[in-house]
Amino acid sequence: MTELTKLGVAAIREGVSSGAFTAVEVATAFNANVANAKALNAFIVETPEKAIDAAQAVDGDRAAGKPLGKMAGVPIGMKDLFCTQGVQTTAASHILEGFVPTYESTVSANLWKAGAGMLGKLNMDQFAMGSSNETSYFGNVISPWRRNDGSNAALAPGGSSGGSSSAIAARLCPAATGTDTGGSIRQPAAFVGISGIKPTYGRCSRWGVVAFASSLDQAGPMARDVRDCAIMLEAMAGFDPKDSTSLDLPVPAWEASLNSDLKGKRIGIPREYRLDGIDEDIAKMWDNGIAWLKDAGAEIVDISLPHTKYALPAYYIIAPAEASSNLARYDGVRFGLRDLPEGAGLQDMYAATRAAGFGEEVRRRIMIGTYVLSAGFYDAYYTQAQKVRALIARDFDNAWASCDLILAPTAPSAAFGLGEKNADPLSMYLNDVFAVPASLAGLPAMSVPGGLSKEGLPLGLQIIGKALDEQAVLNAGLAIEQRSGFTAEAKKWW
Template sequence: MAGLTGKTIAELRDGFRAGEFSAREIATAFNDAVAAARALNAYTVETPGDALAAADTADNARNRGDLQPLSGIPLGIKDLFATAGVDTTSGSNILKGFKPPYESTVTLNLRRAGAGMLGKLNMDEFAMGSSNETSAYGPVISPWKRSDGGNAALTPGGSSGGSAAAVAAGLAPGVTGTDTGGSIRQPAAFVGISGIKPTYGRCSRWGVVAFASSLDQAGPMTRTVRDCAIMLEAMSGFDPKDSTSLDLPVPHWEAGLSSDLRGKRVGIPREYRIDGVPEEINALWDRGIEWLRDAGAEPVEISLPHTKYALPTYYIIAPAEASSNLARYDGVRYGMREQGSGGLEGMYAATRAAGFGAEVKRRIMIGTYVLSAGFYDAYFNKAQRVRALIKQDFARAFEQCDLILTPTAPSAAFGLGEKMSDPLAMYLNDVFAVPASLAGLPAMSVPGGLDAQGLPLGLHLIGNELDEQGVLNAGLAIEERAGFTARPEKWW
């Protein structure tokens, strides 16, 4: 049953329900694929028994005629989601070996929908990174290679790098990711898959290790737009344990899928034509505009004037919130403890020095600085005011259009090690993705084509608040017209 790992969630679900194969056959095929692909370093923990147990439950449920939406579907879970009794480390040494006694709401929702777990997926430490190189487990290696014959190891993007690589390499039909400033969308673009960040509050943050609480949002990463809709339905829902959770019914996104965009207006922001972006990125953007026009939409030029301030705003607010959230890792209650010298404060310092990586330390220090006396108004409060202006820009734009189309990232995947020495160059990877995160809007990346080196490029759709359906429908329209079927040639 080797062909099972090449199928989408929808194909697996429908084939399983039709009796073409069993859930155990599906789980076994993916377990075998995971075990054979350790060279990619996509998984930090493998849980084949969990996948098989859920599969047996699904097979029994099929015999009884009592199936759930994701019965028979094994998934990969980003290492940011608490999974009861299974290592949840957020890619950090400071949480190595931590096994929470509780389950995150998102993974609990997926389990209730019938899904099993293949394992925990590698990620940038505490989700701080764009290349999966800050992980305490080492970098994930993209399954893609450049077509010029070079053998350089490429990044799958970050922070959801393990998630992206797992879907692209056929190690999971779908995975969870999280997106604080582009960490679902940028890796999805780098490996040629789809990924959606829903409206802030659609998916509960309870049991998800916090980076920046006003920005963090969970979402699915899959091969197709339809699969994203299927997974997002299962992941979403009101959670009283999360004070930012939206108390709204979950729409039937899969049933509402339609690539007919007649009557829709698609905004093209003039500020996103950035100097220095490779011409093939802009050329793909132009093709995307024509694909949406072909689907019936009317392209209109819009302005998002505060876009140029989005990255500096993000890199004040996110580190500030991180410095507060990561203060809980002190060596007292859980995780690593280093004794140090000088009593309690010495233990705190020694634990954090040994447990946190360089990028996490950098962001904690930035965040602590901008929150400190004398700088709070100059940096943090000013950034919050600019964030409000960015959100206002989007509100005004959506008076003129229904959706916004941009590139997902300013380049294709780059080589591991190419940008680690220059944090600013790394941060620029999220230049197109960050504004939607600051505004809390739903946004999605769908594959649009390949660059001159044979590497995937993504197109980025932004919707108004709560309009995941519009984003998914436009993504489906692009998916149908792009006809992207490229897959990495297996070398691992």
């Protein structure tokens, strides 16, 4: 049955629907891969029975001649940021360890309605804060990839959706949910050679997703190819009256409209992204991407996004500011961890609980966020950062006058080794430099595999589109996918 785990979303759905195999066979095969991949530490909780239950329901529906959903028979991994009814949800934190929601997030509920089943809850950076998965309370995820230098160094799967990326690359699941606040879908997808799309802010409901930075957080799919991403995004997206920032628009038929002919499309190449000392492999991959899109019929144009260099500092003010407030609810009073030292009062309980419950990176960001919002600093930091954010959005608006899409690298380098960057938060933050501008502007952005580095590690190409134009982003992704010939896979060592 190992062959079944080679299949992606579209192939599984078609096989189940045609009767080539059953959904239960698929779920069983992936459950086995999950159970045998403890070394990757990709899952915090495994739910094989949930995957089987959902598969049985799909097989039953098929037998009864009922119509099948978009994700019928596809078992998936669920990032642990999504609240799942009856299944522990921790955001990879100690403070939420043991927390079992009585409710289901809108996005996960949409997926179950579409016929998907849950293999388990995927590990991640704690509260989605991190780019390497090293901030998880439950230990870091390890990438299935290794450098070709024989060093066997353990590599970062990217973050924060590192459990998702690692699990898909290692074929523990054909697809998984991710969330992207400042690159958390795109960067991990790039690190392990898979695809992932962050849709326009507001496409996917945030209801039931543990909040990091509300004005930036956006859920999206991660999968093996562009078509699978389109299918899964259709299942996840949709207006939700329970989320005030949700877009009240119908979900387009992205999958059915996929078309890699880019005639008439103009692709912008932002000169500010070509940083001094840009990694040679990255520069080469970018050039290849340009050539592939040209080959697909697109016109290439030089563009300028002049405020790019201010994006990262602005992001690291806005996101922590919102996080410092969003994470205030973890106070030991109603759920999750409570540390009540002998004779402690309320304030002591807060301090002890939050000190014990939050990891170092989360504490750092709460401190930064608290600082930038405090009296006397608010205008210098938060207000300025909001102005920068508006300028970044305007940069993109101006760019759309001369192009329809933007092509750039997803990350400045291939996957780095675990432990290499976590001593220096700034060098870790720099990993988000290409991903953050699209997040600040709320634009759809996707990463697709663009080739391998000299060390044999995957590199990602990023496509940024106009608001609501996921279709053009997916189409360009498909055009690259068809030309890159990217078939590399991690060799199994786990």
